[in-house]
Amino acid sequence: MGNLTPELSELRDETRELARSYGLDCYEVIFELVDHDELNMVASYGGFPTRYPHWRFGMEYEQLSKSYAWGLSKIYELVINNDPCYAYLMRSNSVTEQKLVMAHVYGHCDFFKNNAWFSKTSRKMMDVLANHGSHVRRYMDRYGAEQVEDFIDVVHSIDNLIDPYSPFIRRDDGARAATEDGPTVIKKIAAKDYMDRFINPPSFLASEKQRLLKEQAQQLRFPQRPARDVLKFLLDNAPLQSWQQDILAMLREEAYYFAPQGMTKIMNEGWAVYWHSKLMTRHLCDASEVVHYCDTHSGTLASRPGQINPYKMGVELFRDIEERWDHGRFGPEFQACDDPEVRRKWSQKTMQGRQRIFEVRRIYNDVTFIDEFVTPEFANAQKMFVYGTNSTTGQLEIVDRDYRKVKDQLLTALTNFGNPIIRVVDGNFRNRGELYLVHDWAGADLQLEHAHLTLHNLQRLWGRPVHIETKDGGKGRLLSHDGKEATATDITPSSLGALALGQGTLPS
Amino acid sequence: MSKVRRIDQDHTRFRKIVRGQIKQHLKQFISSGELIGKQGEKYVSIPMPQIALPKFRFGDNQKNGVGQGEGANGEPVPGQQGPGSGAAGETEGKHTLEVDVSLADLAKILGEELELPNIEPRGRKNLRASAGRFTGISRSGPQSLRHFRRTFIEALKRQIASGTYDKDNPIILPVREDMRYRSEKPREVPQASAAIIYMMDVSGSMGREQKEMVRIQAFWIDTWLRQQYQNIEVCYIVHDAAAHIVDQHTFFHLRESGGTKISSAYELCQQQIRDKYPAGEWNVYPFHFSDGDNWSSRDTERCIELLKSSILPDVNQFCYGQVKSSYGSGQFKKDLDAVFRSDPKVITSDILDRDGILTSIKAFLGGGR
Numbered sequence: 031m032g033n034l035t036p037e038l039s040e041l042r043d044e045t046r047e048l049a050r051s052y053g054l055d056c057y058e059v060i061f062e063l064v065d066h067d068e069l070n071m072v073a074s075y076g077g078f079p080t081r082y083p084h085w086r087f088g089m090e091y092e093q094l095s096k097s098y099a100w101g102l103s104k105i106y107e108l109v110i111n112n113d114p115c116y117a118y119l120m121r122s123n124s125v126t127e128q129k130l131v132m133a134h135v136y137g138h139c140d141f142f143k144n145n146a147w148f149s150k151t152s153r154k155m156m157d158v159l160a161n162h163g164s165h166v167r168r169y170m171d172r173y174g175a176e177q178v179e180d181f182i183d184v185v186h187s188i189d190n191l192i193d194p195y196s197p198f199i200r201r202d203d204g205a206r207a208a209t210e211d212g213p214t215v216i217k218k219i220a221a222k223d224y225m226d227r228f229i230n231p232p233s234f235l236a237s238e239k240q241r242l243l244k245e246q247a248q249q250l251r252f253p254q255r256p257a258r259d260v261l262k263f264l265l266d267n268a269p270l271q272s273w274q275q276d277i278l279a280m281l282r283e284e285a286y287y288f289a290p291q292g293m294t295k296i297m298n299e300g301w302a303v304y305w306h307s308k309l310m311t312r313h314l315c316d317a318s319e320v321v322h323y324c325d326t327h328s329g330t331l332a333s334r335p336g337q338i339n340p341y342k343m344g345v346e347l348f349r350d351i352e353e354r355w356d357h358g359r360f361g362p363e364f365q366a367c368d369d370p371e372v373r374r375k376w377s378q379k380t381m382q383g384r385q386r387i388f389e390v391r392r393i394y395n396d397v398t399f400i401d402e403f404v405t406p407e408f409a410n411a412q413k414m415f416v417y418g419t420n421s422t423t424g425q426l427e428i429v430d431r432d433y434r435k436v437k438d439q440l441l442t443a444l445t446n447f448g449n450p451i452i453r454v455v456d457g458n459f460r461n462r463g464e465l466y467l468v469h470d471w472a473g474a475d476l477q478l479e480h481a482h483l484t485l486h487n488l489q490r491l492w493g494r495p496v497h498i499e500t501k502d503g504g505k506g507r508l509l510s511h512d513g514k515e516a517t518a519t520d521i522t523p524s525s526l527g528a529l530a531l532g533q534g535t536l537p538s
Numbered sequence: 539m540s541k542v543r544r545i546d547q548d549h550t551r552f553r554k555i556v557r558g559q560i561k562q563h564l565k566q567f568i569s570s571g572e573l574i575g576k577q578g579e580k581y582v583s584i585p586m587p588q589i590a591l592p593k594f595r596f597g598d599n600q601k602n603g604v605g606q607g608e609g610a611n612g613e614p615v616p617g618q619q620g621p622g623s624g625a626a627g628e629t630e631g632k633h634t635l636e637v638d639v640s641l642a643d644l645a646k647i648l649g650e651e652l653e654l655p656n657i658e659p660r661g662r663k664n665l666r667a668s669a670g671r672f673t674g675i676s677r678s679g680p681q682s683l684r685h686f687r688r689t690f691i692e693a694l695k696r697q698i699a700s701g702t703y704d705k706d707n708p709i710i711l712p713v714r715e716d717m718r719y720r721s722e723k724p725r726e727v728p729q730a731s732a733a734i735i736y737m738m739d740v741s742g743s744m745g746r747e748q749k750e751m752v753r754i755q756a757f758w759i760d761t762w763l764r765q766q767y768q769n770i771e772v773c774y775i776v777h778d779a780a781a782h783i784v785d786q787h788t789f790f791h792l793r794e795s796g797g798t799k800i801s802s803a804y805e806l807c808q809q810q811i812r813d814k815y816p817a818g819e820w821n822v823y824p825f826h827f828s829d830g831d832n833w834s835s836r837d838t839e840r841c842i843e844l845l846k847s848s849i850l851p852d853v854n855q856f857c858y859g860q861v862k863s864s865y866g867s868g869q870f871k872k873d874l875d876a877v878f879r880s881d882p883k884v885i886t887s888d889i890l891d892r893d894g895i896l897t898s899i900k901a902f903l904g905g906g907r
Contacts, residue, residue, distance in 0.1 A: 071545040079544070085555055086591070088548030096638070179551075187591045335607035335616040342606075417615045418602040426615040429602070439604045450594050474596040483592035498594075 032060045038119070041314075042132055048309050049136040053388065056139040057153070058114040061132070065121045069105055070094040072118055076288070077110045078159045082166035082280075084182055106330075107131040111142040111291070113153035126319040127326055133309040137302030140391075145297070147290040147395050150197035155287055162280045169273045181274055185281045187487040190449045191260035192282065194289040216242060256453040256468070261285070263454045268491050278491075292447040293395045300344015301391050303330065307345070336417065336426060338440070343412075347399065350408050351390060352383035373407065396444050400437060409433035442473070450476060452498070455526045465492045468527045469500035476500050481509055482516040489513050499527045556637050557647060559588055564651050568899075569892035571754040582644060583636040590635045645765035648758060652899060655906030657766045657821075657854075672720040679719025688718035732767040732821040732854075734760065735810060737803045739828035741778040742795035743865035751861055752827045753790045755895050759825065762903055767821065773810055777803035779833065783810075799833045800826075800870065801840040808848045817852040824849065825857045825902070830868035838873050850883050855907045858886040859898055883907070 034042060042061060049056065064072065074091035075081040097103045106127065109117040117135040119128055142148050152158055170178045216238050221229040248254055257263045261282040265275060291298065307327060315323050333339040354360055358378030367373055390399065414436045418429045430436070445451075456466035465488065469476060481498065488511070489496045495512040499521065506521045560567065567573055573582055607616055648654065675688060693712035697703035703710075738744070738752055764770050774789035775781055781802040784792065807824050815822050832838050850856060860871045871886050878884035887901040888894065 071543065074545060074548075083544065083548055083551070085548055085552040088545065088550070088552030089589075091545050091549055092552065092637075183591060187593055190593055190595075333606050335609075336603070336605040338604055338606065413606050413608060415605055415607070415609070416602060417605050420614075423614075428605075428609045428611055428613050428615060430611060436604055439602065443603060448596070450596060452594055469594070477595055477597035480592040481594055484594050487592065 033063050045132045054140040060114050062118050064118050080160035080163050082163045109135045109138045112156050115139040126322045129314045130306050133306035134302045137305035141298050141301045146393050151287050184487045189285045192285050193258035252457045256455045258453050269493050296340040296344040296396045297399050299341045300348050303341050303345040304348045352387050355386035356381050356383035400440050404437050406433040409436050463494045465496040467498040471501040475502050485511040574757045581638045586635050586637050645761050654903045674721040674723040676721035683720040685718045685720050692716040731769040733771045733815040735773045735824040737775040737826040740776045740792050740794045741798040743829050743863050748861045748863050781806040797833050801837050804844040811852050822853040827859045829863040830860045830870040832870050855883050857902045860888050862890045
């Protein structure tokens with residue numbers, strides 16, 4: 031398997047054994063040696079050369095090829111979350127770079143295998159996507175390439191409307207069947223007769239009745255609970271032909287497969303950098319290669335002032351965690367201490383650093399990672415700041431260096447991969463089969479032009495008018511599309527909107 | 539890899555969509571003039587927001603984030619454009635998709651949309667350079683050009699036909715008659731040169747918008763003619779009461795005041811043709827843009843005289859575009875029309891507004907001369 035040269039396969043074996051000796055736990059990794067054009071091609075398909083045909087990949091390819099040709103960018107490494115793991119090495123890389131990339135890849139592979147957020151992803155995605163590809167090709171033959179492509183365009187336009195947490199939620203699908211029969215019976219708490227009016231007082235019964243009525247009202251709602259997985263809702267309820275359903279289901283599956291990579295970008299890259307740097311500097315790098323290695327490595331970690339480089343951020347945070355747990359800078363005692371001088375000198379030889387970072391890579395995602403481990407010292411050492419736009423000059427300006435603000439800003443940007451959170455609240459709005467979505471507005475407005483176009487795409491799937499409740503410039507807005515034209519009306523936040531946020535009381 | 543790669547199919551499809559989008563929005567591209575300035579030697583970047591798939595996403599209204607680096611509160615984030623580099627507010631956060639399209643493709647699309655005929659070059663139009671490529675096959679030739687596969691196929695055919703082919707012992711021996719060689723096929727490349735002479739009235743009555751319209755039109759005429767001729771030279775003449783040869787930048791930005799004596803430009807044009815672009819070797823295209831006001835009717839007569847006697851015989855066609863301005867009387871076009879209505883070499887057109895550019899281009903280039 032793979033097509034490595036003898037020299038490179040020897041290196042691979044060496045790297046693999048080293049990684050294993052440090053406790054990295056990887057799938058088998060198959061390295062493919064490719065030239066830059068092949069690499070650009072594979073990268074255009076998101077790493078899967080067998081994916082379904084779509085012009086978007088062609089566009090991606092054009093951009094990658096050009097930016098490679100002009101020397102603007104070069105893809106070093108591409109690794110696929112799959113069992114076995116596939117990774118691509120660029121033929122023109124120097125041996126030093128190949129070493130670095132291999133070590134980096136083993137870091138990623140360990141992360142894929144062990145991070146909890148990846149636990150629900152299919153590890154046979156190579157095959158799954160190849161199947162998707164052949165399905166789509168078959169549909170194109172049968173229903174016409176244009177029509178199928180058109181449908182794929184529409185689905186792509188909404189494929190960020192998924193709930194990345196849903197693979198971890200067990201929905202009780204049997205609930206409906208169980209409660210469907212019989213009128214509402216208020217269940218009393220079992221008690222002896224003489225105790226009954228104490229244990230089940232009228233006030234309790236009344237509140238219990240209220241609760242049941244509410245539950246019942248909920249049952250009548252459609253969907254029963256506001257649904258973040260809009261794709262699923264459409265899959266179950268939109269009037270689609272079977273090939274359309276199949277394509278929607280496939281693209282949804284792909285969206286869920288890629289979601290954890292978006293959720294753990296900083297951690298994943300940080301982890302891979304941590305390990306390539308450890309393996310390279312401790313073992314793999316010859317003295318003659320040091321300068322070349324440093325050059326490549328620093329290229330990876332370079333950060334521009336106005337931006338966060340996930341590689342840099344991730345690895346620094348992992349190293350910081352390791353150091354803190356090596357020196358006992360954790361726990362309630364440390365947290366309670368707010369004397370910076372004491373905190374700085376805090377040292378107990380706990381030496382749990384390595385163990386701790388392995389734990390962290392197992393259970394955290396970017397949001398929890400940042401939230402838990404960015405400390406005032408870390409933000410300070412990394413010279414992190416929040417910037418904003420100066421309204422008079424239009425320039426970006428440093429606003430604050432307070433680590434809480436920094437953290438807040440980072441978390442906001444990372445929440446839902448920087449996408450708006452949108453839920454289906456009503457699939458039978460106005461009792462006319464219209465679809466009502468609510469944007470969980472948290473400070474940032476939607477891009478309205480795009481929103482209208484996206485709404486139109488949703489409308490094409492749903493067949494009936496669709497609406498989305500959002501805010502624009504601080505005021506409530508309802509965007510609608512009935513298939514012919516887009517409209518926007520000012521509204522006051524509705525009970526449906528409140529419902530989406532889980533605050534509402536239901537009309538009984 | 540001889541196999542058609544998947545990505546090539548997707549890439550072709552993408553280019554097709556791009557082409558379709560340009561065609562569909564050509565009028566808009568032409569009238570907005572946004573392509574000018576995004577043009578390089580061979581390519582032009584075309585902004586194509588239509589092609590990006592829409593998604594629910596956040597707008598650009600709140601630009602804040604986290605960065606790393608030095609600096610105190612209130613200091614600008616390092617590494618961004620400084621103040622005075624202009625238009626910061628215009629471009630911020632807009633990542634409009636831009637697609638590179640070759641000018642050749644763009645001209646082709648323009649031609650298809652406007653149904654422009656290809657130009658039959660005049661003069662030494664049959665002069666063709668041979669730029670041979672080895673695409674032919676011949677029975678004789680030097681050993682260095684021996685076509686291995688074809689030779690063996692011939693030998694195989696001969697052996698099968700003569701029954702000497704043994705499939706258990708498939709030894710194929712070519713003999714002299716089987717030998718095939720690559721041969722050069724001459725490819726004919728038209729060698730025609732063209733000169734475009736742009737003349738523009740820069741008198742006080744031609745405002746910015748008028749010049750912009752001229753500029754847009756000149757861009758598209760250039761694009762088209764460059765596809766029709768290998769060698770193109772462009773000459774710019776501005777005139778008010780007197781005419782000057784200027785460079786491109788000046789041509790579009792110069793603003794004079796004062797009177798208009800069109801004949802001055804025509805004289806200069808005639809002189810240029812005589813000195814630099816003799817009709818025997820050049821296909822000459824003079825374009826004149828003005829708002830139609832001339833100094834006097836005597837001067838108009840002089841212009842007509844110049845056209846008749848010396849310019850028209852030496853050019854492929856003469857185009858006059860009259861840009862509407864709030865001052866111009868538009869008399870000049872009427873005068874020209876009165877005299878040259880039946881002459882196919884003279885084309886006049888009114889450009890009322892930006893939307894009129896398209897029809898004007900069609901009028902100018904639709905004759906295929």
